[in-house]
Amino acid sequence: MYEERPALLDGAVLWSRTAVAGPAAERPVLPDGCMDLIWADGALLVAGPDTHAFLPGEFAARYAGVRFAPGDAPAFFGVPAHELRDRRVALGALWGDAEARRLGERITEAPDPAAALEELVLRRAAATPEPDPLLRAVVARLDAGRPVAETAEAVGLGVRRLHRRSLDAFGYGPKTLARVLRLQRALTLVRAGVPYAEAALRAGCADQAHLARETRALAGTTLGAYTASLGAKSETPLPSGSSTTA
Structure with a gap:
């Protein structure tokens, strides 16, 4: 079973999931420009931004995740998004094994792991620089279907500089981000x-x-196959938070 709601962190989504067997467990994660912090029965994982569909495998019974708005996660994790592109990594690789283990145990012991994960994110985000309004403007314009060159001019960046900024913030260039947002x-x-x-x-x-x-x-599928898959209950897979599921 999968549930989600807007997180208390601006622009983020808090989700929780219990593992299921059968076709729903095999549904791919689609690119959406996001990154996630995921708790999976004690383990803390980071899902980087995807450029293609990702087929997860079950390895835990319970999951909770925070899906960050596009461009917000790199400052939180302390790593450029392109270094995590199409990857799922243990949080310990970014924050140190001891710290990640301590945080994972605290969340596991909490009555509501999803709420505890959200609390962790809020606490850490308070010590992180605010999201760059320029990058949020880029996302908003691209999500509205505006061309990349026009978007670069509107935010006061050259196309090449926007590309470099986008690699760090979103994991890929603005043209790829525009395609991902358009597909969504x-x-x-x-x-x-x-x-x-x-x-x-x-x-x-x-x-x-x-x-x-x-x-x-x-998405790695056809429109017909995608439509047919809608008969199954949507699930957020693992360990990917960088994407919403179809």
Whole structure:
């Protein structure tokens, strides 16, 4: 079973999940521009930003995670996003094994691990620099379908400088981020029952064929297979928080 709600940390999502068997456990994680901190029965993991679908495997019975807004996690973890691109790593690799073990044990002993994880994130975030408003403006413009060059000009950066900033903040360049956000917009419309062709145009694709190519490239599936998978309850996989599930 999977549950989520807006986290107390601005822009983040708090989710919890109990492991399941069967097809729902094998559903891929789709790129979404995010990174997650994940507690998995005592272990603390970091899911970096994905550039393609990730098929997780179950290794714990209970999970909780905080999914950070795009661009917010690198300052929290103290590492550029591109170093974690398409990776899942133990938190100990970033903060030290002893510290990660101590924090993991504290969360495990709490009556509500998800709430304890959220408390940890809030406490750490209070000692972390505020999210860069320029980067949030970049995400907002790209998510609205604005072109990369126009976005760079609007935020006062050259295209090359925006690319460098994006690698550190999002794990990949602004063109890839724009594709990921566009696919998420389209699939949100598909989940709402909007026909493929209309969803493609409303999301910013040239046509349905364009959306079909992007779905295969980024989500690793076809539109038909994606729609068929909606009959199963959505799950957030592991250890990936860098992505929402389809």
